[in-house]
Amino acid sequence: MNATERIKAFRSYLGSQGLKLTTQRDAIAKVLFTSEGEHLSLPELLERAQKIRSGIGYATVYRTMRLLVDGGFASEHQFGDGQTRYEPADDTKHHDHLICVRCGKVVEFEDPVIEARQDAIAAQNGFEVVAHRLEIYVRCLQGCEDKDNPA
Ligand SMILES: [Zn+2]
Ligand SMILES: [Zn+2]
Incomplete structure (x- = not known):
């Protein structure tokens, strides 16, 4: 939509x-x-x-x-x-997030391997995935400004 x-x-x-x-x-x-x-x-x-x-x-x-x-x-x-x-929110499109702990930048991604692994892990434990939330906390490799302590 x-x-x-x-x-x-x-x-x-x-x-x-x-x-x-x-x-x-x-x-x-x-x-x-x-x-x-x-x-x-x-x-x-x-x-x-x-x-x-x-x-x-x-x-x-x-x-x-x-x-x-x-x-x-x-x-x-x-x-x-x-x-x-x-x-x-979009039911048809799912994405996960990478979040920089220094500058707060958020990047969206979707990885079919991660999605499939989650389904497999759930199934191995007798479950079916209804929804999930994946947040990966990262630090920019390029260097970025600390939003809490601006230079
Ligand atoms: Zn950053
Ligand atoms: Zn998002």
């Missing part, structure tokens, strides 16, 4: 839940759905949403992100920097 289709799906989800589609919720959903690969935190989502629709507050962003997660439109991650980060 592209961003426009996702917005439409979110709008009908709100309707089905008896929730109002507000321009604020719409702006926040738009920011999320156009942030593929970015893994935005709440303050970052807030900043972008305010550019589309001024007057949006932190609480509205927080509550709208809950709706998006509960409805299966967003997945949330904790990458070890104390921030919850969000990305558009």
Whole structure:
């Protein structure tokens, strides 16, 4: 699904839940759905949403992100920097993450061998994989700036 289709799906989800589609919720959903690969935190989502629709507050962003997660439109991650980060959820596409512990850079990858190994390990133990989350914590080889202690 592209961003426009996702917005439409979110709008009908709100309707089905008896929730109002507000321009604020719409702006926040738009920011999320156009942030593929970015893994935005709440303050970052807030900043972008305010550019589309001024007057949006932190609480509205927080509550709208809950709706998006509960409805299966967003997945949330904790990458070890104390921030919850969000990305558009897509049932048909799965990826895992590499996270730099110094600069916080996040890279997405998918490896068929790792995926297959997980299925095999689950099967060996009498399970079927329903979902998984793989986060590999790394350090940039090229050198990067420590986000907690900028030079
Ligand atoms: Zn991701
Ligand atoms: Zn780095």
